[in-house]
Amino acid sequence: xxxxxxxxxxxxxxxxxxxxxxxxxxxxxxxxxxxxxxxxxxxxxxxxxxxxxxxxxxxxxxxxxxxxxxxxxxxxxxxxxxxxxxxxxxxxxxxxxxxxxxxxxxxxxxxxxxxxxxxxxxxxxxxxxxxxxxxxxxxxxxxxxxxxxxxxxxxxxxxxxxxxxxxxxxxxxxxxxxxxxxxxxxxxxxxxxxxxxxxxxxxxxxxxxxxxxxxxxxxxxxxxxxxxxxxxxxxxxxxxxxxxxxxxxxxxxxxxxxxxxxxxxxxxxxxxxxxxxxxxxxxxxxxxxxxxxxxxxxxxxxxxxxxxxxxxxxxxxxxxxxxxxxxxxxxxxxxxxxxxxxxxxxxxxxxxxxxxxxxxxxxxxxxxxxxxxxxxxxxxxxxxxxxxxxxxxxxxxxxxxxxxxxxxxxxxxxxxxxxxxxxxxxxxxxxxxxxxxxxxxxxxxxxxxxxxxxxxxxxxxxxxxxxxxxxxxxxxxxxxxxxxxxxxxxxxxxxxxxxxxxxxxxxxx
Numbered sequence: 001x002x003x004x005x006x007x008x009x010x011x012x013x014x015x016x017x018x019x020x021x022x023x024x025x026x027x028x029x030x031x032x033x034x035x036x037x038x039x040x041x042x043x044x045x046x047x048x049x050x051x052x053x054x055x056x057x058x059x060x061x062x063x064x065x066x067x068x069x070x071x072x073x074x075x076x077x078x079x080x081x082x083x084x085x086x087x088x089x090x091x092x093x094x095x096x097x098x099x100x101x102x103x104x105x106x107x108x109x110x111x112x113x114x115x116x117x118x119x120x121x122x123x124x125x126x127x128x129x130x131x132x133x134x135x136x137x138x139x140x141x142x143x144x145x146x147x148x149x150x151x152x153x154x155x156x157x158x159x160x161x162x163x164x165x166x167x168x169x170x171x172x173x174x175x176x177x178x179x180x181x182x183x184x185x186x187x188x189x190x191x192x193x194x195x196x197x198x199x200x201x202x203x204x205x206x207x208x209x210x211x212x213x214x215x216x217x218x219x220x221x222x223x224x225x226x227x228x229x230x231x232x233x234x235x236x237x238x239x240x241x242x243x244x245x246x247x248x249x250x251x252x253x254x255x256x257x258x259x260x261x262x263x264x265x266x267x268x269x270x271x272x273x274x275x276x277x278x279x280x281x282x283x284x285x286x287x288x289x290x291x292x293x294x295x296x297x298x299x300x301x302x303x304x305x306x307x308x309x310x311x312x313x314x315x316x317x318x319x320x321x322x323x324x325x326x327x328x329x330x331x332x333x334x335x336x337x338x339x340x341x342x343x344x345x346x347x348x349x350x351x352x353x354x355x356x357x358x359x360x361x362x363x364x365x366x367x368x369x370x371x372x373x374x375x376x377x378x379x380x381x382x383x384x385x386x387x388x389x390x391x392x393x394x395x396x397x398x399x400x401x402x403x404x405x406x407x408x409x410x411x412x413x414x415x416x417x418x419x420x421x422x423x424x425x426x427x428x429x430x431x432x433x434x435x436x437x438x439x440x441x442x443x444x445x446x447x448x449x450x451x452x453x454x455x456x457x458x459x460x461x462x463x464x465x466x467x468x469x470x471x472x473x474x475x476x477x478x479x480x481x482x483x484x485x486x487x488x489x490x491x492x493x494x495x496x497x498x499x500x501x502x503x504x505x506x507x508x509x
Contacts, residue, residue: 022295024096025294025296025344026055026056026095026096027057028299029299030302031059031060032304033301033489034326035485036485038082039482048093049093049094049095051338051341052345054096055095055296056097057098057100057298058097060101063076063078064083065154066150066151067150072147074109087155097155098160099151100161101151103147103196104131104134104167105163107130109321112308116143119132119143121173133173133175133176134188135175135188148199159205159206160200160203160208161208162196162208165233166212185217186214186218189213190223194225197225201225209230211231211232211242211255212233214230215245216242218248221247221251228254229253229255229256230254231258232287233258234259234283235263235264235275236278236283245290255290255291255292256294257283257296259276260299261297266382267327268327268431269435270382270431271428273379273380274378274379284343301327302323302325303325305325306321306322306324307322307324308320329484330483339355342355352378357371357372364417365417366413366415373412373413376406377410381399383396396436396439396443400437400440403436427475430472434468438462441462444458
C-alpha cells in the first residue's frame with residue numbers, strides 16, 4: 001500500500017498543471033437592492049461547490065452587521081453570527097468569501113447619513129451624495145479605517161475589494177475641479193485610491209479595485225501600489241472597452257476579470273439572456289490569453305442609480321434612497337451560473353446553444369424539441385425602443401407579438417425535475433408580456449391620442465393590465481418569499497412603470 005501511494009504521488013507531480021486554469025472563479029453577490037435569506041445563501045454556496053467554483057465576492061452594503069458604523073446598517077442586516085457561520089460554511093465547501101466594500105463611488109447608502117456628510121463630493125446637492133470627495137484630507141482615512149476594519153474582522157480572505165468604479169463625479173466640487181485642472185483626472189483618482197489601498201495593506205490584506213476608471217485614465221498608474229489588483233469588467237462589449245489592459249500589465253499590476261449575468265439593460269420585466277451567454281463566449285478566452293487567474297460572474301440587483309426623497313429644500317437631508325432599476329432576483333438564474341462554471345472550467349470556447357440544450361435536457365428532462373423552445377426563449381431580443389433611434393411604436397408591438405407567440409409554445413413545457421426553478425421562467429415571460437402591454441397603453445396615453453374624448457377608452461385598456469400586474473406580483477412574492485428577505489421591496493406593481501402608472505395617472509385596480 002505504501003508503495004502504491006508513493007507511485008500515485010509521483011504521478012501527481014508529473015501531471016502538468018494547465019497554464020490557463022483559474023485559481024479562483026465564482027459568483028459576485030450584490031445586496032444593494034435585494035437581500036437574500038440565509039437559507040438562499042447556503043443553497044448558493046452548495047450549488048457553487050457542486051459546479052466546481054471556489055469563491056464568492058460579497059457586496060453586503062447595508063446588510064452587513066457593522067459594529068463601529070452601525071448607522072449604515074439597514075433593516076435587513078444579518079447578525080454577526082449569521083455572517084461568520086456562513087463564511088465558515090463556505091470555507092468547509094472550499095469556497096473563499098471575499099468582501100467588497102465601496103469607498104469612492106456608489107456610496108449613497110453611506111453618504112445619505114449626516115454622520116458621513118463631511119466626505120461627500122458635494123454637500124449641497126443630494127444627487128452628488130453618491131461619491132466621496134477625493135480632496136478631503138484625513139477624514140476619509142478615519143472613516144474607512146473604521147469601516148474596513150468592521151468588514152475585515154469577519155472575513156479571513158487575504159483579498160479586500162474596495163470598489164472605486166464609475167466615479168463619474170471626478171472634478172464635480174470646486175476643490176476637485178481646481179485639483180484636477182492642476183494634476184489631471186488620473187492623478188486625482190490614483191492619489192485617493194492609493195490612500196485607501198494603504199489602509200487595506202496595513203490590515204495585511206491585498207486591495208482589489210474595479211478597472212474602468214484607471215483603464216480610462218492610465219496616465220498616473222505608476223502612483224498605485226504594486227500589490228493592487230485591477231478587476232476588468234466586461235459585460236458583452238468589445239475587449240479593452242475601458243482602455244488597454246496592457247497599460248496595467250506594464251505597470252506590474254495583476255489582472256482579474258468579470259462577466260455578468262444581470263446588468264444593464266436588464267430589469268425586473270426583461271432579461272437579455274443571450275447577451276450574457278455570448279459574454280462568456282468572447283470574454284473568458286480573452287482573459288485566459290491575458291493570463292488572468294481569477295474570474296467572477298457579477299450579479300447586479302440594480303443599476304446603482306438612485307432617486308432621493310429629501311427632507312427640505314436645501315437638498316441636504318435625505319430621508320430615503322430608492323433604486324431606479326432592479327433586476328429579477330438571482331433565484332431564476334441558475335442556468336447562467338452553471339454556464340459561467342462551464343465556460344471558466346473548460347479550455348473549450350463556450351457554445352451557448354449546445355449548453356442550453358444540454359442544461360435543459362439534464363436539469364428539466366426535456367427532449368430536443370422542448371430544448372428548442374427553451375433556446376428560443378433565451379434568444380428573445382431585449383426590447384429597447386428608446387435606444388439607437390429605434391421607434392417605440394414599431395419595436396414594442398413587434399416584441400409583444402413575438403413574445404405572445406413564444407408563450408403559446410412555452411405553455412406546453414412541463415419540467416420533469418427542478419420545477420420550482422423552471423416556474424420562474426414562466427413568471428418572467430408573463431412579466432415581459434404585461435410590461436409590453438403597459439408600454440403600448442402608455443404610448444397612447446402620452447401621444448396626441450391622449451385627449452379628453454379618448455381617455456376613457458385608454459383607461460379601459462390600462463386597467464386590465466394593472467389588474468394582471470397585481471396578480472403577477474402575488475406570484476412573484478410567493479415564489480421568492482424564501483429567497484429574499486423582503487420580496488415586496490422589489491415586486492412588480494410596487495415599483496417601476498406599473499407603480500408610476502397608478503400614481504401618476506390616478507388609476508386604481
